[in-house]
Each structure stands twice: as structure tokens, then as C-alpha cells.
Amino acid sequence: MRCLNYQSLLFRRAYATTSSNIQKHGIIAELTERGLISAVTSPPLLDKHLEGGSKRTIYCGVDPTAPSLHVGNLVPLICMLHFSLRGHNIIPLIGGATGLVGDPSGRNTERPAILQEIVQSNAQSISSQLYTFFHRAYECASKRLSLYETPATVPAVLNNLKWYHGMQFLDFLRTVGTLAKIQAMLSKDSVRSRLQSEQGLTFTEFTYQLLQAYDFQTLHQTHQCTIQIGGSDQWGNIVAGIELISKSASTSEPFETRAFGITTPLLVSSSGEKFGKSAGNAVWIDKDRTSIFDFYQYFLRTEDRDVEKFLRLLTFLPIAEIQALMAQHNKTPENRQAQRVLASELTELIHGGVGVQQAEAATQVLFDEDLATVQASKVIPALPSDRLTHVSRQELFSLRVTKLAAHAKLTRSISESKELLKAGGLYVNGQRCETDIILDDSHLLDQRLVILRAGKSKHMVLAVS
Structure with missing residues (x-):
């Protein structure tokens, strides 16, 4: 097995995080223009990997630490979906096993332990949400990005509990532990920041990166998956997977050409407000947790300085159409034309066309003076x-x-x-x-x-x- 040069890994990381190094053509350039790319590993090699019409397999994981997805989860999922629209295979992965451990990335304290039955229930709920999300996303994309062929079926949702169930601790150590170098594990930002904090880092959290790395390696072996997408706080975990794939390979092929990582920016407003359950202000996908009306209103209240960014990140509107919309919006920002489009597009993506009708009807009831056309059948389901x-x-x-x-x-x-x-x-x-x-x-x-x-x-x- 080929050993990974630790210094070259650090160089690659610095190289990958410089946006000017990203090639200005192909899907990576398109996603960069939308703001969906934070960093990629080995940019020129990744562009080459995606050239020539070859179908690649890309995955993105979600840990079921809550009963519902929230808007902050959408950015990497939408990024992955753009690959699907261009003919690539995608795998949404539920962390039924890793959700029991808890990812320390981006956190100052350890995640509270969750009972196994709750994680399993969350996994079932999120799996159902993912099927609905991809179904509606393909419908939305087909209307707005006619250049691309919408897949006939939604992708199958996998659960990493499938390969962890029944695995013994000693088996994991022999399979993964023998290939993991402590120096590389300690170098991860999520680890170093916690080691320097008062709370410290538990052994369970420390080994999380190996679990996610093994997910990537397993999908690489069983589904020929070569690209992992995650939020920018997942960089260390993604690189750990690339390292593991390289070290476990039986060929002399350079590790840079076997597997790649793409990170997306965390969804934050211009004021630095984060969209997530840890931040305590999650906008949930589940209408019973965030009503259709509140979901719509949240984006209708988007600040002018954020609206174009969110339109690029979270909708399938063509860039030229977004630019034209912003030109009109900037002439009369008090009409909130761009915010209305953003709210409508996202509500349709998550709650369907009927959800948009309900949200607009509820908005009319509460904020418009003309109530002559109010329809109770649309208003009642939308209101919290x-x-x-x-x-x-x-x-x-x-x-x-x-x-x-x-x-x-x-x-x-x-x-x-x-x-x-x-x-x-x-x-x-x-x-x-x-x-x-x-x-x-x-x-x-x-x-x-x-x-x-x-x-x-x-x-x-x-x-x-």
C-alpha cells in the first residue's frame, strides 16, 4: 500500500482552498459562479475527472441528529443535485450509524447523546424527506434549466448502518485503524480547535473522522463513488476519506486521481447568522416544525444584501435570469420583487406548488387590504x-x-x-x-x-x- 505524504497533503489543502486555482470551465466553474463551491481537492485533476462525458458517482451525507432536515442542509444537497442534472450518479447517505456518535466539526461542545431508537426514527423521517426533496427538485429544475435532462427517477437513499451493523470494534481497528495516522488526525481543524478548548474532545468524537472516511471508502468500493460533497466544516472528514481510499488501494495509481472532495459554504446571512439547529434558528423542512407560512415569510424578509446570494445558492433559476431580476429589483427595492421570487421558488422546492398557493393566500389574509378573494382551503393549512x-x-x-x-x-x-x-x-x-x-x-x-x-x-x- 502506498503511504500518503503528509506534507504534500498540507500543500494540497492550501492549494485547494484558493478559489483562483479553480479551472474556469465545466460544472465546477458553473457551481462556483452560483456560490456553491467553497473548496475542492486537486482542482485541475477534478476538472479532468469530470471531462469527456464520463458518468461519475457523487455522494453527500446527512446525520439524523434531528427529526427533520433544515434549510442549512440544502446547500450541499443542491450542489450534488446539479451533478445529477448533468448526467452523473448521486447517492444521498443517511448516517444511521454516525448519528449515534456525533460529528464534532464546527462545534465547541460535544453533541448530546441520542438514543438509538430516536436516531432510527429520525433516519426514517429524513429518508422520506430526501425522496420528496429530490422529486420536487427535479420538477423545479426541469422547468428552469431546460438545457439539462432531468433524471427519470429520484436517487436511492442509503444508510451507513448497513455496513456498520454487526461490525466488531476489533474488525474496525484492523480495517481502518491500522491505516490511520495520529498526526494526520490531530491536524484536522475540528480536532485542534477542540483540543485547545476548555471542553476538550472525547475519544468518540476524535474517531468520528474515521467513520466518515470509511463511508467514503465503502461507497468507493461498492458504488465506484469518487467524489464526496459536504459543508465547509466537513473538509477534514472528507480529506480523511481520500487518505483512506489511497492507503487501502492495491494499485499504484496516484491518490489525487482516485477520489475528490468538494465543500460548499455554510449558509449564513450577511450579518453572520447561521441557518442551523445548533445556532437555534433552524428553518425546518417539516411543515409541522416550521409552517409553510413561516417558511415563506422567512425568505420574504430576506435582506437586500443577501437575496441575490440566496437566489444563486438555493434556486434553479438561470444566472442570467437572476441578474435580470436583480437589475429590476434594485430600481425599486421597496417592492421586494427579488424576495418574493426567492420565497416562492424555495417554497415550491420544499412544499410544492400547492404550498406556494397556501403561503401566498395566508400572506394575503394577514397583510393585504383586499380580502375579497381569500380562500380558506389554502389559508388554513399554511398558518402556524x-x-x-x-x-x-x-x-x-x-x-x-x-x-x-x-x-x-x-x-x-x-x-x-x-x-x-x-x-x-x-x-x-x-x-x-x-x-x-x-x-x-x-x-x-x-x-x-x-x-x-x-x-x-x-x-x-x-x-x-
Whole structure:
């Protein structure tokens, strides 16, 4: 077996992270233009590896440490999907085994331990989400990137528990441990930063990079997978996989031509705000965790300085179309035209065309003055529970509006509702209440809805059940 020169690895890393070294042609150049590339290993060799119409196999992994994917997970998945649109094979991988360990990359503290049954449940949920995501992504891409042929079927989702199940610790040490050099493992940023911290690093976390490396090696052997994609915090783990593939190879072929790594930028706003569960502000893919309305509204509120970046990263709109949109947006930024397109594109990608209709209908209900065309069937599924209260006709038509507002938790008490009414701040369907009225059928929108508002922006939609 050929030994990997440690100094050459450090040189390659420095070389790979310099964006000017990336060849300006082919898919890597296209993805770089979209902002989807943070770094690649051996740039000229990777370009050559992707030339000539040869189909390559690319994988991207997700650990099931939560019951749902979030928007921060989308960037590497979308990057991988672009390869699929250009005829390459892709493998979404669920870390049913590695999720039990916890990746230390990008973290200051150890991840809390998760019960095996919870990880398995999360894996099933995320696997289902991935199938839905790729199905909808192919639909979106086919409408916007007609140059490329959309795959006929969504990719099969694999789980690394398949090859770790039943593996003994001694077997792993003999298979992987004998090829791992402590010097190289200690050099990883995720390891060095934690070793220097007060919290330190557990042995379990330290060996995580070997588990991910073995995933890459296994897929390389069983699926001829030669490229791994991950977030920029995964660089060390990806390089560990390339090292392992090189050391375990039986040929004299240079390691740089056997396997490659691509990292994508972490999704952050211009203010440095991170999209992720660790940051505590995850925008979830699961509509029960982040409602369709809140998902849509999140991107509708995107700052002007972020909107073009997100359009390039997260949508399949052609670059020329994005540039034309931004030119129009910059003339009248107060109309938020680019944000509306971003919110619509991402909502369709995650929740489908019906989800867009629901989100736009809910937005109309809460923020537009014209309520004549409100459709309850679209509004109700899109709203989160803190914006929607189900009431019976008897409750709706027997309680005075101040009591109704307190009952629906628009206000904290009836007395607060009365003070709000007295100050002219209580509204029904956009109309200020002058007296403490009792509602009737004339107040129903689409025969099912009533919109209560406190002040300028606090809303509660009442739906007749």
C-alpha cells in the first residue's frame, strides 16, 4: 500500500482552498459562479475527472441528529443535485450509524447523546424527506434549466448502518485503524480547535473522522463513488476519506486521481447568522416544525444584501435570469420583487406548488387590504398554530369581540382587549372596531374565516370548525 505524504497533503489543502486555482470551465466553474463551491481537492485533476462525458458517482451525507432536515442542509444537497442534472450518479447517505456518535466539526461542545431508537426514527423521517426533496427538485429544475435532462427517477437513499451493523470494534481497528495516522488526525481543524478548548474532545468524537472516511471508502468500493460533497466544516472528514481510499488501494495509481472532495459554504446571512439547529434558528423542512407560512415569510424578509446570494445558492433559476431580476429589483427595492421570487421558488422546492398557493393566500389574509378573494382551503393549512384558532359557530357568534380576542389569545385578557378597543387598536377583517360587537355571518370570509388584529401587526385568524 502506498503511504500518503503528509506534507504534500498540507500543500494540497492550501492549494485547494484558493478559489483562483479553480479551472474556469465545466460544472465546477458553473457551481462556483452560483456560490456553491467553497473548496475542492486537486482542482485541475477534478476538472479532468469530470471531462469527456464520463458518468461519475457523487455522494453527500446527512446525520439524523434531528427529526427533520433544515434549510442549512440544502446547500450541499443542491450542489450534488446539479451533478445529477448533468448526467452523473448521486447517492444521498443517511448516517444511521454516525448519528449515534456525533460529528464534532464546527462545534465547541460535544453533541448530546441520542438514543438509538430516536436516531432510527429520525433516519426514517429524513429518508422520506430526501425522496420528496429530490422529486420536487427535479420538477423545479426541469422547468428552469431546460438545457439539462432531468433524471427519470429520484436517487436511492442509503444508510451507513448497513455496513456498520454487526461490525466488531476489533474488525474496525484492523480495517481502518491500522491505516490511520495520529498526526494526520490531530491536524484536522475540528480536532485542534477542540483540543485547545476548555471542553476538550472525547475519544468518540476524535474517531468520528474515521467513520466518515470509511463511508467514503465503502461507497468507493461498492458504488465506484469518487467524489464526496459536504459543508465547509466537513473538509477534514472528507480529506480523511481520500487518505483512506489511497492507503487501502492495491494499485499504484496516484491518490489525487482516485477520489475528490468538494465543500460548499455554510449558509449564513450577511450579518453572520447561521441557518442551523445548533445556532437555534433552524428553518425546518417539516411543515409541522416550521409552517409553510413561516417558511415563506422567512425568505420574504430576506435582506437586500443577501437575496441575490440566496437566489444563486438555493434556486434553479438561470444566472442570467437572476441578474435580470436583480437589475429590476434594485430600481425599486421597496417592492421586494427579488424576495418574493426567492420565497416562492424555495417554497415550491420544499412544499410544492400547492404550498406556494397556501403561503401566498395566508400572506394575503394577514397583510393585504383586499380580502375579497381569500380562500380558506389554502389559508388554513399554511398558518402556524400561533396564528390560527379553531372556533365553533356558537363561540364565534355569541362572544363579544373583546372576549373573543382574549379567548383566541390575541390578547392576554378581556381587560386588555377592552383597553385595545378603547384605544382604537382592535380590528376585524382589517376594519377598526368602534364598539364591542358580536360577530355574525356577514363577518365571515369565504364562509369560514375571521381575521382579528391587535395594533399594526399582531394577527389571529379564526377558522370555523
